[in-house]
């Protein structure tokens with residue numbers, strides 16, 4: 001049982017769809033994570049912001065999704081027992097990490113996230129998908145922290161419109177229109193804290209008008225009973241417990257950065273997930 005959350009926080013999660021902030025990593029540990037990210041960026045370019053392979057990059061894949069299969073430091077972070085002790089309160093003891101998504105907004109940049117429900121696009125069927133959004137730099141009102149509509153996970157799936165807007169960080173600029181923003185709350189986080197939220201919850205974020213980068217990663221956890229219903233194949237990492245269902249191909253834990261066994265499945269999974277995200281999109285906006 002985690003000492004980080006109590007019964008009231010657990011109740012709030014089920015009632016409102018979120019709890020935040022939950023402190024997980026220390027300031028020093030988070031600074032090390034930031035150094036790891038920025039060291040890769042210095043060598044490779046802004047790879048965590050792009051969801052397509054970069055021409056000329058020796059790794060002919062993309063880094064934005066499932067990079068816990070590429071980097072040992074991230075593979076370790078998603079398995080951190082302090083984080084999993086919290087996640088287990090919601091998923092139960094047998095836990096898969098379905099994927100990881102980077103959300104990096106440069107200082108004073110226009111990138112934003114429109115109102116959306118992830119459950120509409122991911123094809124993952126479960127009533128217990130917990131997004132753990134980890135702040136690697138300050139996530140504030142000024143830098144464009146996550147905003148959400150408490151309780152919206154109880155309602156019906158809402159209609160989304162694909163806008164393909166260039167500054168929108170979502171794959172298809174999917175947007176719920178006419179949201180009553182007076183009901184939204186802001187989840188400000190210090191580095192090392194996470195916000196936990198249900199994937200059916202409507203959420204969004206404003207551009208970054210601060211002088212620092214806003215670096216965050218969405219780590220998506222599900223119980224092993226979850227299924228992928230938008231594709232015939234999908235993969236996930238078993239991060240705690242046992243998998244008695246076999247609904248996802250289990251990913252190897254990388255022993256080092258760019259471990260060949262993990263890279264092979266990352267490339268397959270990244271391509272397959274792209275098809276899932278773009279399923280049903282209008283012609284001209286292909287998954288490839």
Ligand SMILES: O=C(O)CCC(=O)C(=O)O
Nearest residue numbers: 103113133146205216218
């Ligand atoms: O990072 C953001 O601002 C939005 C994140 C998000 O949409 C998500 O984690 O599902």
